[in-house]
Amino acid sequence: MTTQTPREARLAVLIDADNARAQHIDQLLVEVAKYGRASVRRAYGDWTSTQLTSWKTELLQHSIQPIQQFSYTSGKNATDSSLIIDAMDLLHAGNLDGFCLVSSDSDFTRLAARIREDGKVVYGFGERKTPKPFVAACDTFIYVENLTAASTTKPATVEQRTLVSDAFLDKLLAEAVDAAAGDDNWANLGAVGSNLSRLASDFDSRTWGFAKLKDLFAAHPDYVVQKKPNGVLVQPK
Template sequence: MDTNKTQKLAVLIDADNAQPAIVEGLLAEIAKYGTANVKRIYGDWTSTKLRGWKEHLLQHSIQPIQQFGYTTGKNATDSAMIIDAMDLLYTHNFDGFCLVSSDSDFTKLAARIRESGLIVYGFGEQKTPDPFVAACDKFIYTEVLRSEEASVDESFNRMSTNELKQDTKLVKLVRNAIEASSDESGWAHLGQVGSYIAKQSPEFDPRNYGYKKLGELVDAIQLFEIEERSTGEGQSKAIYVKDGRK
């Protein structure tokens, strides 16, 4: 499914596993992918633990869903959120879901939504278990959102060229994407490279390395050639990349 701003999205937030400091950055990020037609947040609102969230709910029109903690530990909130997600899925009114949690309990939910042909955006901390990350079409680490909101990169310092070159997983990912997307001359459109990377690695984000755009990151690695080409339509330009070894 193409990601564009006409997508109708359901945003479901696990208040027990998400920090209120992300809310501004979270909603701004979601707006890149579509319109949040539903915004719900789940937790025990009688608890003082969620006090930090309460001031944001009215301001951002996020509907709190009360879920009492009937037992200590696990996990009435997860169950309520999963049931609501399935109800919303069966309405056929949405193009995708945004699941905000660092909890692996939502892995099967993400997979089930994708089986129905809808896109899933996951949002969670770096500690989020790999199975949940892999179950999403795209996964955004919330440390990035907090950093952007504060205009300071606290968790993702910009990596140097030497550090990027030594990141063999990153270099291999970019090389494979260029090879898969390139024409006979070895040049690949940067947009197609980005699309290929997203399919291979849902958690990939240039901001994880301290760069805002994929082109900036690829340029900083200094193992690839970059070329701007005129599209022939006014002043617009397209960026192409090539493996520097070829």
């Protein structure tokens, strides 16, 4: 009897080049690969403009298709409209499992919500300045600053790190652990991670300087982490 390998998720990476930085694309595509295969790669903007010069080399190196969009009217963002129309066409074609929307622009909030309504996964990528409504509309939102920091900083051991007190983080962790805890008060770290993603689409342990969720909990003074045969477990002290 043969076993079938699970099919890799097919993703569309749609980039608002007017609003995203070319310098982040290397790390961004590495992050996208964690979720599936970038079957569609498109970047939208006015490619006759000198403002997008830094993108042109990246397009060739990463096989990203440039979509030309002239700015027909002053004050109107034609790039956003073009990206949204293409996204809806791709959604209705039914060949994709999810979308990666690369922008810090709140104009894509309704697009993200609409894609989710169709049962597709939405990954957002943007800077920390991204408006909260767009962040919340995505299933998962990744801040590009976390990607660049991870690529330029050597990972530190847990003992070398100190977790700065953060009321928002403490509340989030407590809710996620409590929801995943069993009768013995231990919670599986995988279940905790899933709860964190549902509670906050932009939760990322890298925001607090830890590459892995396990390391964040190990550095937190209020939690105990143990590795068991059935996985990594966490419990409040």
